[in-house]
Amino acid sequence: SHTYKKNHDITKTWKGKKGHLFRVNDHDFTMRPAFGGPAIPVGVDVQLESLDSISEVDMDFTMTLYLRHYWKDERLSFPSTINKSMTFDGRLVKKIWVPDVFFVHSKRSFIHDTTTDNIMLRVFPDGHVLYSMRITVTAMCNMDFSRFPLDSQTCSLELESYAYTDEDLMLYWKNGNESLKTDEKISLSQFLIQKFHTTSRLAFYSSTGWYNRLYINFTLRRHIFFFLLQTYFPATLMVMLSWVSFWIDRRAVPARVSLGITTVLTMSTIITGVNASMPRVSYIKAVDIYLWVSFVFVFLSVLEYAAVNYLTTVQEWNERKLRERFPCTCGIPHSKTMMLDGNYSESDAISLAGYTRNQMVPEEENQEKMLVHLAMSNESNSSQKRGLKGHVGLCIIQNTHAIDKYSRLIFPGTYIFFNLIYWSVFS
Amino acid sequence: SKREIKMRKLDSTKVWPLKSEQLLRIEDHDFALRPGFGGSPIPVGIDVQVESIDSISEVDMDFTMTLYLRHYWKDERLSFRSNKNKSMTFDGRLIKKIWVPDVFFVHSKRSFIHDTTVENIMLRVYPDGNVLFSLRITVSAMCFMDFSRFPLDTQNCSLELESYAYNEDDLMLYWKHGNKSLNTDEHISLSQFFIEEFSASSGLAFYSSTGWYNRLFINFALRRHIFFFVLQSYFPAMLMVMLSWVSFWIDRRAVPARVSLGITTVLTMSTIMTGVSASMPQVSYIKAVDVYLWISFLFVFLSVIEYAAVNYLTTVEERKQLKKRGKASGMYNIDAVQAMAFDGCFHDTDVDLDLTPFSDHCEENETRARAASICDVDTPRLKRKRSLKGSVGRIILQNNHVIDRYSRIIFPSVYIVFNFFYWGLYI
Numbered sequence: 142s143h144t145y146k147k148n149h150d151i152t153k154t155w156k157g158k159k160g161h162l163f164r165v166n167d168h169d170f171t172m173r174p175a176f177g178g179p180a181i182p183v184g185v186d187v188q189l190e191s192l193d194s195i196s197e198v199d200m201d202f203t204m205t206l207y208l209r210h211y212w213k214d215e216r217l218s219f220p221s222t223i224n225k226s227m228t229f230d231g232r233l234v235k236k237i238w239v240p241d242v243f244f245v246h247s248k249r250s251f252i253h254d255t256t257t258d259n260i261m262l263r264v265f266p267d268g269h270v271l272y273s274m275r276i277t278v279t280a281m282c283n284m285d286f287s288r289f290p291l292d293s294q295t296c297s298l299e300l301e302s303y304a305y306t307d308e309d310l311m312l313y314w315k316n317g318n319e320s321l322k323t324d325e326k327i328s329l330s331q332f333l334i335q336k337f338h339t340t341s342r343l344a345f346y347s348s349t350g351w352y353n354r355l356y357i358n359f360t361l362r363r364h365i366f367f368f369l370l371q372t373y374f375p376a377t378l379m380v381m382l383s384w385v386s387f388w389i390d391r392r393a394v395p396a397r398v399s400l401g402i403t404t405v406l407t408m409s410t411i412i413t414g415v416n417a418s419m420p421r422v423s424y425i426k427a428v429d430i431y432l433w434v435s436f437v438f439v440f441l442s443v444l445e446y447a448a449v450n451y452l453t454t455v456q457e458w459n460e461r462k463l464r465e466r467f468p469c470t471c472g473i474p475h476s477k478t479m480m481l482d483g484n485y486s487e488s489d490a491i492s493l494a495g496y497t498r499n500q501m502v503p504e505e506e507n508q509e510k511m512l513v514h515l516a517m518s519n520e521s522n523s524s525q526k527r528g529l530k531g532h533v534g535l536c537i538i539q540n541t542h543a544i545d546k547y548s549r550l551i552f553p554g555t556y557i558f559f560n561l562i563y564w565s566v567f568s
Numbered sequence: 569s570k571r572e573i574k575m576r577k578l579d580s581t582k583v584w585p586l587k588s589e590q591l592l593r594i595e596d597h598d599f600a601l602r603p604g605f606g607g608s609p610i611p612v613g614i615d616v617q618v619e620s621i622d623s624i625s626e627v628d629m630d631f632t633m634t635l636y637l638r639h640y641w642k643d644e645r646l647s648f649r650s651n652k653n654k655s656m657t658f659d660g661r662l663i664k665k666i667w668v669p670d671v672f673f674v675h676s677k678r679s680f681i682h683d684t685t686v687e688n689i690m691l692r693v694y695p696d697g698n699v700l701f702s703l704r705i706t707v708s709a710m711c712f713m714d715f716s717r718f719p720l721d722t723q724n725c726s727l728e729l730e731s732y733a734y735n736e737d738d739l740m741l742y743w744k745h746g747n748k749s750l751n752t753d754e755h756i757s758l759s760q761f762f763i764e765e766f767s768a769s770s771g772l773a774f775y776s777s778t779g780w781y782n783r784l785f786i787n788f789a790l791r792r793h794i795f796f797f798v799l800q801s802y803f804p805a806m807l808m809v810m811l812s813w814v815s816f817w818i819d820r821r822a823v824p825a826r827v828s829l830g831i832t833t834v835l836t837m838s839t840i841m842t843g844v845s846a847s848m849p850q851v852s853y854i855k856a857v858d859v860y861l862w863i864s865f866l867f868v869f870l871s872v873i874e875y876a877a878v879n880y881l882t883t884v885e886e887r888k889q890l891k892k893r894g895k896a897s898g899m900y901n902i903d904a905v906q907a908m909a910f911d912g913c914f915h916d917t918d919v920d921l922d923l924t925p926f927s928d929h930c931e932e933n934e935t936r937a938r939a940a941s942i943c944d945v946d947t948p949r950l951k952r953k954r955s956l957k958g959s960v961g962r963i964i965l966q967n968n969h970v971i972d973r974y975s976r977i978i979f980p981s982v983y984i985v986f987n988f989f990y991w992g993l994y995i
Contacts, residue, residue, distance in 0.1 A: 304690035394822035423793030
């Protein structure tokens, strides 16, 4: 019957409800333990579950952790023969006093509430309380990108009581430096987590006083491999491609120009791609230095070919003017044959093959031949007499190879030197 | 029972006359009415400490700020007896039972009081009834931005506080310490902006339906760092324009080269412009960066048009010369224009090309050679006699370099002048 069932109800062994066990209604839990008395010490213990993300653009990080508070509230003591703690439902938290710890500089945070609020409340018979919750917090971290992507960032999560100054509540790390545990292996894809450590300090607010503040500090070192593959390697390849232009014959104008301009376009695309995922900082980053110097190299290769081409054209004009004085020249100047069919031809001597053939013409031509001969000799004489101008022009047209020849050595040498300096400075 | 009485005596919180609510006599008063209800307006002092400016969004035209908002007022219903003049800090949950000012943020889009681990609320009551009520809030508020000088712009934003229900007859909102009410104790910095000044001001706002309200303003001016945009937009645009000038130094006969150079620089300019517009709101006026990019685009475009003109005039002159030669010497010539257009190799003028068949057939065509040579000798004279037209044509043919030569000077100098004007105007 009724009485029989009551006897088997285990919960009724205790004196009624737990509220009666604690006499929650007898006390005013809006006031802290030892209200009006000395500061209540609250120990804090943290176990990090994961570092969810680090965002450069927002300059913040997201972390999930178990936050545990330890304090003593005598109003919660209860009689017990065994010194065993009792675990209560999280909803009791609303009725008792709990420390109001918050995360300074946090942007968003929440207590997980699936399937119920992830809160644990454990009370020991003497009134000691263990209060644990699972929180995800997104907090600010000031990042310095002047050495990006070869940088290390130091971030910290700060805990503080919101209302109680250090005269009312003393926040401390429960186990000193071992209060911070990362039992499971925490790893990030882009960073290497160097170390976690805890510190504590006092923070002053001009309007409200001194507060205890606890810090969780960690250092992150970025893995560079991704950026090597994504940015550095393509940029280096583009610069090397632009050097190919020095090895192509200077007479292949469309080829060299389009090679130069397309490498410039690709460098510009790489640069735009890097800045898309970065915050808009006002100083230059390490990756910017590399990309812009590479861009300058590629740009200079285009300018180098413009110079080569221009000097070639100048020499062409000079030679043409020389030849116009002597209208009948059987010899085809070498430069023209060169432009015509793209084949190499040596200096004027060989191209005068046409001229030498004419030596077999009949006598009537001898005058012409003489004329030509004279023209040729005059040309050489006059070029010497006229000034070094024509000679220099000749030198230049032969030596425009020189600009290319020098470039083939100078550009790679300078680029390798720049790389040596860059990697030794930043690594 | 006896045990209960004994436990009550050990309860330290019971040193005070029972609960805080009874301490503060909450049940005795009706806190739905403001202090001094029916009488003079209650003065509420405001103090703000800005923790951080989280982000400024151009696309949404808003900013997000985290701040500590403190209210100071006097409610005599909350006074309590005390020997020392020390304030008592209460749990945040007490505010649900007393009267607090209903300050809201005008023009805010989203806002929330941080609630980890508990609601970040502090309530401190002094014995005479003065109350300090502090909250930690993140608010996203509208800021009307003017981008006509972007990215050399300065934006003025303000956060506005006002009581929702009580107009100035009931509640007087004022800055507690005048201009020093606004603190930024920690170092606030944004990656893209320089925060010029924070200032506090107050005013009255009129609503036609509800009356006059006190409104407090937190004003700050943000000056954008231009370095990022110089590196990202201005510098590449400048380099593209300079690259397009390279085309003037390349021989005009290299048709594919000059055309591909011109058109690829146009393509790169277009890419740069698209990249800038991606992160900007679609405003109906022109921005400073648009002015620069579009004028640079125009320069690059004109270099392509310039080469089209050069090429066209070259072709016209070639045809004229062909026509003349066709009448005089009987078609020895290879169509130089066609040859030039085909393979992009240099071809010299018709004069020299005629000699190619001539030299091969030197023996047979001596007479013709002589005729040709005579013609060649005479041709200039003929040309001179016939009209200036041919010689002008020849001058243009030789001096199509003129358009190029002038362009080499005009384009850079006009661009430099434009730069002087632009930077002088905007900086």
